[in-house]
Amino acid sequence: MLAKSKETQNENRHLNRFYYTVDHAVEKPFNWKQMWRLLTYIKPYTKTYLPGAVIAMFISTAVRLIVPILIGKVAFDIVIANEDTTMLTYLVVGIAILYLLSYVGNAFRIKWVNILGQNVIYDLRQHLFSHIQRLSHRFFDTRSGGSIIVRIMNDTNSLQELFTNGIINLLMDVVMLTGIIVILLVLSPKLALAIMVILPIMFYISTKLRRNIRRSWQDVRIQQSRLNSHLNESLQGIRITQSFSQEKANEEYFDGVNTDNFKSWRTATKKSAMFGPFVEMSNAIGTIILISFGAYLILLGEGNGGIAIGTFVSFGFYIGMFWEPISRLGQMYNQLLMAMSASERIFEFLDEQPNVVDKTDGVDLTDMNGRIEFDHVQFSYDEERIALHEISLDIKAGESIALVGHTGSGKSTIANLISRFYDPTKGSVKIDGRNLRDVRLSSLRRQISVVLQDTFIFSGTIMENIRFGRPDATDEEVIEASKVVGADDFIQRLANGYETEVEERGNILSAGERQLLSFARALLADPKILILDEATASIDTETEVKIQAALQRLLKGRTAIIIAHRLSTIRESDNIFVLENGKILENGSHDELMQRHGEYFDLVKSQFEMLDAM
Template identity: 90%
Template sequence: MANKKTHENRHLKRFYYTVDHAVEKPFNWQQMWRLLRYLKPYSKTYLPGAFIAMMVSTAVRLIVPILIGKVAFDIVIAHEDTTMLTYMVIGIGLLYLLSYIGNAFRIKWVNILGQNVIYDLRQHLFSHIQRLSHRFFDSRSGGSIIVRIMNDTNSLQELFTNGIINLLMDIVTLIGIIVILLVLSPKLALAIMVILPIMFYISTKLRRNIRRSWQDVRIQQSRMNSHLNESIQGIRITQSFSQETANEEYFDGVNTDNFKSWRIATKKSAMFGPFVEMSNALGTIILIAYGAYLILLGEANGGIAIGTFVSFGFYVGMFWEPISRLGQMYNQLLMAMSASERIFEFLDEEPNVVDKRDGVDLPEMKGHIAFDHVKFSYDTERTALHDISLSIQAGQTVALVGHTGSGKSTIANLISRFYDPTKGAVKIDGHDVRDVRLQSLRSQISVVLQDTFIFSGNIMENIRFGRPDATDEEVMEAAKVVGADDFIQRLANGYETEVEERGNILSAGERQLLSFARALLADPKILILDEATASIDTETEVKIQTALKRLLKGRTAIMIAHRLSTIRESDNIFVLENGKILENGNHDELMNQQGEYFELVKSQFQMLDAM
């Protein structure tokens, strides 16, 4: 028992910072209308066709019971009119054929409509997320984002493929039945419908609980998918530390929560069906009892004919069917509302870094970078940079060194404008980066990270990602310059070799070489190397250093490195600590000062000697 409690506490703790929370809200009709606006592009094509087809099939369903009751019993049987019987049978047959054609087209058009709407919604969501700032991704796991794009969007598919048209069909059917019943016999109609207010009151009470339950289902699915994504991405770490059993136990907890949420939601939703069946039973009892009395009373004394009673029997059976479906439809709407809330939460996110309305394109860079009293914080609790002022001349190669968390990568992020300074300004060639358009800025900057990302596809496509319009020859030349061509040629299919997800068939050093080729193919004016040689062995590093001497000529380069041997040739070295610049100068100048840089170099040599 104690172990279970510990497991549950760990399970809760792991999701302490999740962004998904159950929220108690009323049904948001404004949000529903917002969702329905995705139907607008199809309002002149598939939607009208589906609506007309639905009206045709609904009209047939409403006409046939009158033909069977009033014509068959009150005319054909009463007067033994076989000719009328023949006409009636042929007429009903033709009506059912018309209904079949209408239903066929309705199903076809609503499915095309639904698939198009889901495509548009998913495309809109993905495109929006692509343009959100880094702060958005800092606080959300990849799994939770995938859930919004895939699962939550898929949960709206039933609503758009069948739900909306079926909702209209059921409403039209209900209104038609009520009108026909009131015309046939107001007394009997009112007697049967007396239970509707009771049914409405009880069903209203169920709505809030049902909606919260489906909202919780979405949250648990998001958590489970986040954990799955994390587990699959980190499987090598899990196996290297022999934590498979612990991970299975943890997944069991997440899976159990998901199972419980589904069980509770479906249990509450299932209560509506039997309730409607009970209402149907009560309506049938009232029909038989009071309807029989009205037949015995006779039409002359305010009663009804047998044909009217028969028609009533058909319509009462039809009456509770759309009510039951409307209950199910309401559950579907609740699920759709939970999903749409989560989708619109992302769509309502605004990027922190955006182009100004009067932003201009940055001219071709020379590469001069200046930080003017820059202060920056990722959050309110910790300042990453304190009043940083520095100048990097065009064509210079500078290095940023310091302990982890000293602010090196933050400076690189501000140059690419992944974040905006809290105070001060970052300028390139005298232009404040906030005044120029992002595309014109980032298209002239290349960044190579320590944790390089290789996309699924072949090697040629991965290198060309830096410049999609590059020729095969240009791609191969970039690979040769950084020393990647040697290992690529040794692969079975050379540049056409499929690298699989995240470049799994390649070593860490080979992936890094590809990222170098990708960055250099883009021909940037500013090149940022953020621990870019950390995953490369000494022999490969020598090759890259030789290539970089040629490639960095005429470019501004910012090198971030813990391995100080890679930055000895830099024109200027900035030593940072706790978001402040302690000292700067070239390697020889800093060594002569015997300050913080001197201590860093000495400590690294001591570590090498100890090895």
């Protein structure tokens, strides 16, 4: 009993962990508006691949519908009845040519629909990624990286089968089924209606089955999303996992998620497997009706309302073909519902609008001087907590200011507002007298460089990483920027120098080396405003001495906002602002603040006491 209770608790904890990042299965009606929106991605190819695929499909379908007539009516009722060997030769050659034509049509259909499908998936994924790239920081504040990856990769992949085969196959099956029903009714209405009496029963039962199957595949999608989210989280946090020796616990947790995924697939495939035998049973019943009632009609003879032997043979072929498109249409319906579910999640992101947007009449901020003004700025990340309270600042062009205070005091928020990653809730932020809401984002951010504590290094060469902020920079300019900040020494010691390939997040480099690269990147971009957000926190004392010298060159002629807990790095700042709970407590130079014996004095004193204790 205790074991069961613990297992239940683990399961609940496992589900709660993903509650906010993964959708739940819900019953929704088929959304035709959304399906039409999805199909608009085919529009660029309606004059190229799509017409060719449709024509090829009609050719192969027409051949399949014609051949049973030739075998039944012509071969049996004409050739065999009249013992016409010449006609038999023509018939065999004609059928061979038709099958060759069908083969060519199928080959081109498969080729063109696959090209069409891959192009549509490429366009959709590119559109989704490009849109997400332009969303505001607030969007990423509320979503995990794993859940975003699931949308871009898994949900987009879920649509691949729909676009590569589903749409054309749907059209082909509808044409095939319609053609078979029409031909059967023309050949013998009585026999056709007798065979199709099973259809209403079949559709009723299959509808019930499909609804159950749909729920099962929805659960599969949810479990896959959970698995991907956990996998991404585990890989990103592998160092923390190993640091705390939690590998075993993480394996057990993954086993739980993986087991849920396995069980959902097993349940869904079991239920889906029931549909095939059901169609086969319907086919068997149809065949029994054909043999019994068809034989009776043959015995009656054509003159007495019966049928010829050739008609019976044609019926046999068509009945064999009849249930095939019905079975595929049932599978296609499930595929459409899965596509609906995936497209809902994709369009949810595509419908997301940035919180920070350019005005239609926004202006380019050219020849920036770098004066920054905060005019009674208030900001909150959510309704419950205000991050900044009526902040007013006036930072002169070329001035170096420092923001200090405890964690959560609002330092990074001020930096985020300067880069306009967020807009103030109240008040305004201005640069050179212009409200940032009136300035184009691209022109603003081109002239601002941000150096963070957690420096992000992209996969690629050292040269490419430094050049990231200014892609048109020459190799000489990259090397010069590296020399200025003291990064050239360690780069030259690497195996391939500036052409050394760094792995994801720059794992082959130390924290200090990554930080030096970020300084070189910032300098190369030649910004008017430089924001250093705990930029020297990961650098050792020896490296810090080099950085301090490099900063003199880096900050020269630029407006600088330095955020630091290590107060020794901000002594030379023109103005130091001390923040607490989103308010400015005091400001002034280092010497002025030390003389006041206020909050800044206490912060410096506490740091020196900590150093002495060490």
